[in-house]
Amino acid sequence: MIFREVEDPDLIAKARRGDVEAYNLLVSRWEKRVFNYLLRLVSNREDAMDVSQEVFLKAYQSLPKLDDPARFSGWLFRIAHNEAFSLLRRRRPETELAGEPRPPELGPRMQPMELSLTVETALNRLSADQREAVLLKVYQGFKFDEMAEILECPVSTVKSRLYTALDLLKVTLAPMQKEILRGES
Amino acid sequence: MSCASFESNPNSKPDWKAYVLGELAPDASRQAEAHLAACSICHEEVATLRLTVDTLSTLREEEVPRRIAFVSDKVFEPRWWQRVFTPTFAAGALIAAAILVHGAVRPGQAQVEAAVTEAVSQVEARHRLEMQVLSDLVEQRDKQVANMYLSNAALVR
Numbered sequence: 001m002i003f004r005e006v007e008d009p010d011l012i013a014k015a016r017r018g019d020v021e022a023y024n025l026l027v028s029r030w031e032k033r034v035f036n037y038l039l040r041l042v043s044n045r046e047d048a049m050d051v052s053q054e055v056f057l058k059a060y061q062s063l064p065k066l067d068d069p070a071r072f073s074g075w076l077f078r079i080a081h082n083e084a085f086s087l088l089r090r091r092r093p094e095t096e097l098a099g100e101p102r103p104p105e106l107g108p109r110m111q112p113m114e115l116s117l118t119v120e121t122a123l124n125r126l127s128a129d130q131r132e133a134v135l136l137k138v139y140q141g142f143k144f145d146e147m148a149e150i151l152e153c154p155v156s157t158v159k160s161r162l163y164t165a166l167d168l169l170k171v172t173l174a175p176m177q178k179e180i181l182r183g184e185s
Numbered sequence: 186m187s188c189a190s191f192e193s194n195p196n197s198k199p200d201w202k203a204y205v206l207g208e209l210a211p212d213a214s215r216q217a218e219a220h221l222a223a224c225s226i227c228h229e230e231v232a233t234l235r236l237t238v239d240t241l242s243t244l245r246e247e248e249v250p251r252r253i254a255f256v257s258d259k260v261f262e263p264r265w266w267q268r269v270f271t272p273t274f275a276a277g278a279l280i281a282a283a284i285l286v287h288g289a290v291r292p293g294q295a296q297v298e299a300a301v302t303e304a305v306s307q308v309e310a311r312h313r314l315e316m317q318v319l320s321d322l323v324e325q326r327d328k329q330v331a332n333m334y335l336s337n338a339a340l341v342r
Binding site: 020023024027028031032035036039040045049052053056057060113115116119120123134137138139143144159162163166169170173176 | 202203206208233234237238240241242243244245246247248249250251252253254255256
């Protein structure tokens, strides 16, 4: 007998018929990706967790409206995008007062944790729109046209945000990149 | 320093960011690679972009602090009769039953009229009897008074 993993569209069909277990399986497949996307976007674990739960609840309630189950991932991230930016809009004054985070000092040999923290800091220095473009492309692997659907904007806008972000990151991460190259040589 | 190959027509320069991000069409990607093999300036530009993307990938993926799940435990699911017998359903059922019982046992119009006639005749008969008793008592008392007068008259005489 050939074991075939249940595909997302099958789970979606079952969930639409009220099978909550099927939906929970779908959630378990996507929760880590959605949580990490939200975590990098809102920069707070508790907020990211709360928004993640809200995203999956809204997705469950809106499943009958999903036209093409094959495009579930883009549809799900679109809900996540809306929820995240709704939160960011609500807390904007607080964020503006928080000040800019400082990157950790670069040592002779950076540890993986320090590398990760430096990247996180560099991402946080981008605007929310630029950061989101990087998150969707580099970490979530969406294509430009899929990103345009998620963000509800033209592909040209997606590219503009992403390319500006990459230029900024190239400058911000340059000292770290030299460190990595020195470590490799 | 920029590549001189595209100075006359900057629009023909490959979109190196799209190339590094895997967004170029296969044909455009092949052309870009052919140029990269011959141009150290563009090669360096692409190498820097790749390094930036690779550096970004060092960001650690976080575990979800707690599982997201929706209640589907059979223990918590209502049984079929619990779904049916909601308070609203029970109230509706009670009213329906009352209507059915009332319809089944309701007497006919003729029976009602007969019962009313019977009740009225009983009340009238009772009334007549009471009037007769009162009339007899009055008559009896009149006789007693008359006798009393006659006795008194005999004594006076």
